[in-house]
Every structure is written in C-alpha cells, then in structure tokens.
Amino acid sequence: MRGTVGEGTNPGGDPDADLDVVIVGAGASGLACAADLLAAGLRVRLLEAEDVVGGRMRTDRIGGFTLDRGFQVFNTSYPQVKRRLDLKALRLRPFTAGMLVHTSDGPRRFTDPSRRRGHGGLLPVEGASARDLTALGLLSARDMLAPTAWLRRRPDATTATALADAGLSAELVESVLRPFLSGVFLEDDLETSARFFHLVWRSMLRGTLCLPAGGIGAIPAQLAARLPNSVLRTGVRVASLTPDGVALAEGGELPVRTVVVATGQGAAAALLPGLDVPRGRTVTTLYHAVTRSPLAEPTLVVDERRRFLNSCVLTEVHPGFADDGRALVSTSVLGSPGPDEVAEVETALGEAYGADVSTWEPVHRVTVRDALPAMPPPLALSRGTRFAPGRYVCGDHRATGSLQGALASGARAAREVLADLGAGTG
Template identity: 60%
Template sequence: MPSLNAGPPPDVLVIGAGLAGLACARDLRSAGIDARIVEASDGVGGRMRSDRYEGFVVDRGFQVFNTSYPQVRRRLALRELRLRPFTPGVLVHTDHGRLRFGDPTRGPRRLSALPAREVTVRDLLALGVLSARDALAPARVLKRAGERTTWTALAAAGFSDGFVETFFRPFLSGVFLEDELETSSRVFHLVWRSMLRGTLCLPTAGIGAVPALLADALPPGALHTETPVEQLTDGGALLGSGTEIGARAVVVATGPAGVAALLPGVEVPPYRVVTTYYHAAGASPLGEPTLLTDGRRRFLNTCVLSDVVPGYAPAGRSLIATSVLGTDTPGRESRVREALAEAYATGTEGWEPLTVRTVLDALPAMAPPQPLSRTTRVGPGRYVCGDHRATGSVQGALASGARAAREVLRDLGR
C-alpha cells in the first residue's frame, strides 16, 4: 500500500472507515477529489464488523441488513453479499405461549390467533391501516408528518395497550435499543416503511461484508488502517505517529468518542448500549430463520444465526445470538440462558457460552425532536458525519457521509 505521505497531500482527509466515512470518501473520489481515509483499527466497518471465533462468524453485536434503504440500493451490488433472508415476521414469547406475527403478503403463515385480551379486531384494522400508509406513502410525506413519541403515535393510531405490550414494545425495543417507545414517531414510520418494502437479511460472510464491499471500490492508497489521529491541526491532522498530514478539508467520521476528542464542542446525542451473548449448541433450538422476542422483556431478541446463514457455525453446530440492553454484568449470562430455555422450550444447560460482545455506542438516542438530517459543516474546513447526524441506521450513516461529501465539494468550489 502506498504511504500516506507519498506524493502531494490529499485534498480531503476522512477520519474513520465506518459506513459514513467510506460513503463520503467514495463520493469525493468519484468527483475527482483526492480523498484519503485513515482508520485507527485494523479494518473497516466501525461497529459493523465480523470476527472469526473458534470456527464461528461472530458479528460485533447482533445486526441485520435491510435491502430497501435507498443508499444501500444505490451503492451496493447486493448479489455480491450473497444475502440470506430472515422469515418475514417475528415470534414473541409470552406467558400464553409463543405467538407468530407474520406478513401474510409474503408467505402462507398469517398473523397468529391471539387471546382477545391481547389483541382485538380494532388492533388488526389499525395494523393494516398503519402498514398500508407507511408502505405506500412517499418517504417525504412521512418525513414531514407531525412528530411525537412512538408510544403516543401507536396510541393515536388506535392500538390497544395489550397489543402494544405484546407486539410493538418487545419488537421495537430491539430495533431502537430502548424499551420505553420514546423514539421519534417520524423515525418509527420510516423504519416501519423500510421493513415492509425490503427484506431483512444477513450476508453469508457476516455483516462486516457490507463495509468491506464499499471499501473494495476505493483505489489503492485511499485507505490506511492502523493509523490513529491524535488531533486536528490548522492545516490538517496530527497522526498518532507524530506525522502531520495536510489537507484542505478534514471530515471526522468516527464514533461519538472520536468526535468529542477531535471536535470538542460539537454536540453528539447519547448512545444506546447493547450486549449480545453468543451461545453454541449441538442442534438448533428453533429450526427456522426467525427473530424471537420476549414479552417479559428479559432480553431484546434472540436468533439462531446458523438457521439464517448455515456458514455462521461449523458443521454440526448451531450459533444463537441474544441481545440485552446495557452492559454485561456478573450472573447476567446465566439469567439470560434461563430465559432462553423458557422461550425456546428446550434445555440450555449444554449450551456453550461462546463469547460476549458489548457495543457502547450501538445506536444514537432518537427521541423527539429528532432532525432527520443535519449539516456536516462545523467550521471552516471541518466536517463531521455519522448516524448521529441523521438517523441511527445504515441508511442514516450512508446518507450523512453523502451529505458531507456534497458540502465539502460545494466549499471547494466543485
């Protein structure tokens, strides 16, 4: 790989090789700008990475890939990811048994028959109206709608408390990493729309294949890993090695800690923390690629990843991922395993605790008022991008990187 100091200094230095930084650099390079990325870690993707661990594919926290995002469709050749889909629906473990909520337009399984106290005909009608509106309405209509919390929006849409507690709260807690349904209603409607219009999948090689595919399109010398930045300077940035790199513009595309260190004073929202427990078992406790949530809220969701992508586990083994809010604490894994035994209706004593992944900056909080996009320009020649400047999603991160590139090009007269 050519040295970062080889030749003249770059026009733009992008700090961070997550989705936002990769999108920004690719757009700048496409416009003829010499943009180079420096990344402190040994690979691309930021939070969106996969590891090989004892023969298993372990994503750094449970993640899914949504094919309907506009930025995804524009930037990625999806066939190269060899996507494997989840079942279009969700299972919910409740005190009354396991309930299936499915999309009848995508398969033979219909919405489960539920006890009357948990769902009513009014709930089913409200779900149909909500889903039809969100799926068919142009995105700009949803973006311009009035804003409130998700809980308030669901109540206004006519859902009973029982239905919200049985279905929406367990499911959306795993989507937004908060269990109070306080996320902006505009964000909820846009995410609901994307789920109805797209397919939730996993790449065969792990979620890290997504940023890797973006990085593969960069020319040699444009990306430099294991290159931390110490601080920004008047003319560029000072690397951890003590070398200063000049640039006409600097884009900070790191996580919240990096933004705070390099651009003090730039506001970053609080982030949600999530921990994912990975267990290995001899056989799948479910036998289908379906997400399972817990109506008792002891965990966010669980999934047999090897039912979705068999290659996530060695032959004859199964990989189960279960996520909870917050950090790992003493005794928590055993309590989670007890809940899983009940939810999967099987013994878990023989399950091997494989590894634990805690993501401290998993998703930005998105309570109202939540801007759907914010300028990336924070000063002369200084820009910042990431999902915290848009919405907490792959779409938000990519769109923020794209916006940073547009604003840099405008300021450079291009």
C-alpha cells in the same frame, strides 16, 4: 485488506502531498463520503484506526464461528443501499418476515401481513383482536404507500404516542410491539421519534431483512474494495486535528485543509471539542453454541417480559456461520449485564426456546457502546455536516441510527465539502 499504510500513487514521491481531503474513520459514513469525493475528482485519504474497515459493522472469526460485533440485520430497501451495493455479490440470507414472541401463554407469532402466506395463512398477530388487526393494517398500508417526504414532514412525537394514535391497544403494544421495537431502537420506553419509527416500519415492509453470507462486515468490505488502493490506510489512529491538518498518534502530521470526521459519536466529540452529540445506546450480544438447533427456522425471537431484546439461531439464517455443524444462537440485551443478569437471560432463553440451556456453550460476548444514537422527538432526520471552516462531521449520529442514515450523512458531507471548495476556488 486493501489500502495498507505506505501505499501511494506517486512512486518515489510523497503520497500524502497535495491532498484535498482527509476523512477520519472508515465506517459506512466515511466510505460513502470518500467514494463521492473521489468521483468528483478530489484527492482523498481515508484513515481508519482499526485493522479493517466497517466501524461497528464488523465481523470476526472466533473458534470456527462467524460473529458480528453485536447482532445486526441488513435491510435491502434503503435507497443508499440500492445505490451503492451489489446485493447479489453479498449472497444475502433472509430472516423470516416476522417474529415469535415468548409469552406466559406460549409463543405468539407476528408476521408481515403482506407476506403471511409463508406461514400457512396465519393472521399478522396471533390472538389479536379484529380492532387491532384493522389498526395495524391501516398503519402499515399508510407507511408502506405514502410518499417518504410526507412521512418525514409529519409532526413528531414518541413512538408510544404514534402507536396509541394509530388505535393499537395497550395489550398489543405491550405484548408484541414494545418487545420487538426495543430491539430495533435499543430502548424499551418507546421514546424514539415517531418520524423515525414510521420510516423504519416502511423500510421493513418494503424490503427484506437478511445477512450477508460472510457476515455484516461484508458490506463495508465491498464499499472499501471499490476505492483505489492509495486512498485507504488502516491501522492509523488520528490523535487530534491541528490548524494545518491531522496529527497522527504514531507521530507526525498529515497536512490538509479539509478534514471530515466520520467516526462514532464519542470519538467525533473528542476530535471536535464542542460538538453536540446525542446520548448513545449500549447493547451486549451473547453467542452460544448448541448441539442441536433449538428453533428450526430463521426467525427472530423476542420476550414479552423484555428480559432480552431479541434472539435467533444464526445458523438457521446461514449454516456457514458455524464450521462444526453446531447451531449458533445470538442473543442481545440492553447495557452490559453482570453475571446475575446473564443468568436471568439464560433462564429466559430456556423458556423461550423450550430448551435445556445448561448444555449451551458460551462462545463469545461483545458489548457495543454507542451502538445507536438516542433519537427522541423532535428528531431532525438529517443534520448539516459543517462544524468549522474546513472541518466537517458525518455519521449516523448526524442523521438516523441506521445504515441508511450513516451512508446518507457521508453523502451529505461530500456534497457540502464540494460546495465549499467550489465556492472557495471560484
């Protein structure tokens, strides 16, 4: 990884002298903020406590498998993604534009109505009533075609209220939409802001859900690779902010007048006492290796009874996620399940895939705390980053729980830093 401790642009001198800004945290938000401040000509140091960049967007190699830290998908339609990333270089592998819902009556397919030709002309929701199909089509057309500014300005409510107001039946919501959206929002009460729901729905209709061939970690790695070597330092933990800069856990202090905290919400609250942060959502992802793929398509599977959030055969998305030719199945559940709950999840997987899960080999388990911020209504889609004079904070917890939200918050922090420094130097 580029930017190891000790690199600098001032051979023989102090590489940390005369810094304009220190950014704490090299996740998506911190990387975006650093790029924008550097483009404006500022001297920036980006500090990351882990050995690689990315924060929650990290990929590990374990036992011959490529495993993201929690199941994640990449949406190509986000404006910040289009602005900052070389999509071709990521070698993106798409998911099916739809999902399979496991029900007591068997699998039920839900497809993007604008792309359903790939499924033999199936209706958007198998078995849905004409009324539901019409209501879903109208909701999707409005969200896909309406100006983003209009969607952002609409009165806010819960997603449950928005779906009911759109004329969708309780049967369709409970059997199809709630199971799917529970995995998107990491909550199963549909209490998430309708404003955010409409923007997410729009992005799914307009973009492609996929994964980089190298895993989700390829995204922050690409952003980091564009920074000068002297900017990024990994493996450096910040213990606290001081009146004169930042105190490092390993000892010593980095003097700087302007600090941007771009960590997750828990670490941000610790570094900035008094910072208001939303509740966090916790998710656990279970990875299993299987001799033969239980589903020969790169399609998301959800459970009508919501015993798990979602599951998919990752090697159907990209065979390279496993080195030995076996199938790799990823399954996510809310919270941190105990042994009995995991057994229930595995039973549900056996039913959903029609497979004998006793032969599935557990290869990894990862629990991500604060995987997403809670986003109840009324939701401010973007919050200011100024915390105190010379102190700023950005991240998806200051915007929306998405890659778009994280990148946009980092960009906003850069704009506000530049405005304040410009005003201060007059």
